[in-house]
Amino acid sequence: xxxxxxxxxxxxxxxxxxxxxxxxxxxxxxxxxxxxxxxxxxxxxxxxxxxxxxxxxxxxxxxxxxxxxxxxxxxxxxxxxxxxxxxxxxxxxxxxxxxxxxxxxxxxxxxxxxxxxxxxxxxxxxxxxxxxxxxxxxxxxxxxxxxxxxxxxxxxxxxxxxxxxxxxxxxxxxxxxxxxxxxxxxxxxxxxxxxxxxxxxxxxxxxxxxxxxxxxxxxxxxxxxxxxxxxxxxxxxxxxxxxxxxxxxxxxxxxxxxxxxxxxxxxxxxxxxxxxxxxxxxxxxxxxxxxxxxxxxxxxxxxxxxxxxxxxxxxxxxxxxxxxxxxxxxxxxxxxxxxxxxxxxxxxxxxxxxxxxxxxxxxxxxxxxxxxxxxxxxxxxxxxxxxxxxxxxxxxxxxxxxxxxxxxxxxxxxxxxxxxxxxx
Numbered sequence: 001x002x003x004x005x006x007x008x009x010x011x012x013x014x015x016x017x018x019x020x021x022x023x024x025x026x027x028x029x030x031x032x033x034x035x036x037x038x039x040x041x042x043x044x045x046x047x048x049x050x051x052x053x054x055x056x057x058x059x060x061x062x063x064x065x066x067x068x069x070x071x072x073x074x075x076x077x078x079x080x081x082x083x084x085x086x087x088x089x090x091x092x093x094x095x096x097x098x099x100x101x102x103x104x105x106x107x108x109x110x111x112x113x114x115x116x117x118x119x120x121x122x123x124x125x126x127x128x129x130x131x132x133x134x135x136x137x138x139x140x141x142x143x144x145x146x147x148x149x150x151x152x153x154x155x156x157x158x159x160x161x162x163x164x165x166x167x168x169x170x171x172x173x174x175x176x177x178x179x180x181x182x183x184x185x186x187x188x189x190x191x192x193x194x195x196x197x198x199x200x201x202x203x204x205x206x207x208x209x210x211x212x213x214x215x216x217x218x219x220x221x222x223x224x225x226x227x228x229x230x231x232x233x234x235x236x237x238x239x240x241x242x243x244x245x246x247x248x249x250x251x252x253x254x255x256x257x258x259x260x261x262x263x264x265x266x267x268x269x270x271x272x273x274x275x276x277x278x279x280x281x282x283x284x285x286x287x288x289x290x291x292x293x294x295x296x297x298x299x300x301x302x303x304x305x306x307x308x309x310x311x312x313x314x315x316x317x318x319x320x321x322x323x324x325x326x327x328x329x330x331x332x333x334x335x336x337x338x339x340x341x342x343x344x345x346x347x348x349x350x351x352x353x354x355x356x357x358x359x360x361x362x363x364x365x366x367x368x369x370x371x372x373x374x375x376x377x378x379x380x381x382x383x384x385x386x387x388x389x390x391x392x393x394x395x396x397x398x399x400x401x402x403x404x405x406x407x408x409x410x411x412x413x414x415x416x417x418x419x420x421x422x423x424x
Contacts, residue, residue: 001391002031004098004123006110008084009043010036010059010072015290015315017104017128020201024384026069033096034070037061037077037086051238051270052287061087085109090117100391103127106161106171106186115167124394127168129186129193133177133330134308135242138185153185162187169394172196172387175309175331196387197331199380200314204291207320207371208298220299224283230263231358234300234321236293236312239270239284244307244345246272249279251350256280262354267296297321302357306350309334314378317370322363324353334378338370 003025007018018034025032038061042048061076076087086109093101093114101118103111106127118125133139143150165171165188173179173195182188208217218228226232233252235245245266252264257280264282266273276282288296293315297303303316304324313323313334323339335341342353357363376382393399 001100001388001395002033002096002098003100003102003391004033004035004093004096006086006089006101006103006114007034007036008105008108008110009039009041010034010074011041013287013289014041015201015204015293016311017130017198019290020199020380021384021387022070023068023201024199024380025388027381028384028388030388032070033073033098034067035073035075035086035089035092037084038074039077039084047240047271051240051268053269080109083108086113089113090120093117093121093123097121098123099395101125102387103164105129106164106168106182106188107157111164112160115164118167124391125168126170126172126391126394127164127188128172128174129178129182129188130174131178131181131186132175132309133181134328136181136185139177139181157185158187160187161185165189165192168192170194170390174198177330196383197333197378198311198314199383200318200374200378201290202318202375202379202381205294205297205315205318205374207318207367213298216295217299220295224265224285224299226263226265226299229261231261231302232263232265232300233302233304233324233354234265234267234297234316235304235306236267236296236316237305237310239266239268239272239276241272242308243270243305243310244272246275246279247306247345247347247350248304249276249282251347251354252281253279254347254351255354260355260358265296265300267293294319301363302354304350304354307344314374317367318374318378320367320371322357322366323370324350324357338366338373 005022010018022032022034038059059074061074063074065072073092077084078087101114101123103114105111106129111127114125138153171182171188171193173182173193174197176195179193179195182193183190208214235248237243239245249264252262255262266276266284268287273284277284297316297319300321303321309329309331317323317338323335325335325341326344327341328344340353340356343349
C-alpha cells in the first residue's frame with residue numbers, strides 16, 4: 001500500500017498528526033509520503049512570528065526529505081480566492097501514484113484538488129476535521145439559515161465540504177464536537193463521519209518509571225527552581241487569550257498567598273507571557289522540541305489547560321499526570337478517570353479544583369489511570385493500525401470493520417441535544 005497524507009503546513013519539532021501518524025504508518029510497512037506547502041506554520045495568525053519564531057522550522061519549496069521512515073515533499077503555494085493552494089499537486093500525486101490519499105481537513109483547496117484528481121489517478125480518498133466547537137464560533141450560535149453569517153458559511157464551507165464528501169470514503173473527526181461541526185457546517189454526511197481521537201507517542205511520553213527518568217525529573221526540577229515538595233502545575237502551548245493560561249497563573253498566585261505548595265510551569269510563548277511571569281511562583285520556559293517535552297511533563301505533577309483543548313493533554317496523561325480542563329470540553333474520554341473539570345474561566349473554581357489534587361495519592365491514582373488509558377487506547381501505534389484496517393477495507397471494496405458514523409460511546413457527558421443535531 002502506498003499512502004499520501006496531505007497537510008496544509010508541516011510543523012517541525014511538534015507532535016502533531018502529520019508528524020506522528022506517518023511515522024507509525026511507515027513502521028507498519030506502509031510506504032508513506034507527506035505532501036505539504038512551503039508556508040510557515042500558523043501563517044494565518046498575526047502573532048505567528050512573534051510567538052513561534054524559527055522554532056517550528058522552515059519549509060523550502062521543492063525539498064524532498066526522508067523523516068522517521070516516511071518521505072516529506074514540500075510544494076510551493078499560491079493564493080486563490082483568499083485561500084492557499086498547493087502548486088504542482090497533480091504532478092506530485094501522478095509521480096507517487098498513491099493507493100490512499102488522506103487529507104487532514106475537509107476545507108480549502110487541498111481536499112478539493114484531491115477530490116478532483118481522484119478520478120484521474122484512482123486512489124481512495126479520506127478526509128478529517130480538527131475544528132473543535134471552541135474555535136468555530138458558529139457552533140455556539142443559534143442563527144436562522146438566512147442569517148448572513150450562516151449563508152456565507154454555506155457558500156464557503158458547506159458546499160465545498162459536501163462536494164469533497166461525495167468522493168470521500170470517510171471523514172475522521174477527532175472529537176464529538178468536531179463531528180458536530182463537520183456535519184452541521186461542513187456538509188459531511190453523518191454516515192461518513194467517524195470520531196477518531198488523535199494519538200500520543202507512548203515512546204516519548206511515558207511515566208517516570210525508570211531510574212534514568214527519575215533522575216532526569218529531579219535534575220530538571222532543580223534547574224527550574226522547584227523543590228521536591230512543590231506541586232508543579234504545567235501548561236504547554238501558546239500564551240494567547242483564547243488559550244488563557246494566565247488564569248492558571250492567577251490561580252497559582254492565589255494559592256501561593258494562602259501558603260499552598262503549588263507552582264506554575266508554562267512552556268511556550270505568547271501575548272500573555274509577561275503577565276504570567278508577574279504572578280507569584282510562576283515560571284515560563286521557551287517552547288521545546290517534542291523529543292524533549294516528555295521530560296518537562298515528567299518533571300511536573302499536574303497538567304492544566306484552562307480554555308481550549310490541546311493535543312498535549314494526551315501527552316501529559318501518557319506521562320502519568322492528572323489533567324484539569326474546562327467543563328465545556330466535549331472530548332471527555334481524554335480526562336474521565338484521570339482528571340478533573342472546572343467551570344470555564346471561573347478562577348475560584350479552578351483554585352478549588354487544584355486543591356482536590358493536593359493529595360499525592362490522588363494524583364498518583366489518576367495519573368496511573370491516565371497512563372494506562374493512553375497506552376491502550378490512544379497510542380499512535382494503535383491509531384495507525386485502525387486506519388490501515390480502514391484503508392485496506394476501502395481498497396478491497398469492503399465495509400470498514402467498525403461501523404461508520406459517530407460512535408455512541410463518545411456521547412457521554414456531551415450536550416444531550418448533540419445526537420439530535422447530527423441526525424441526517
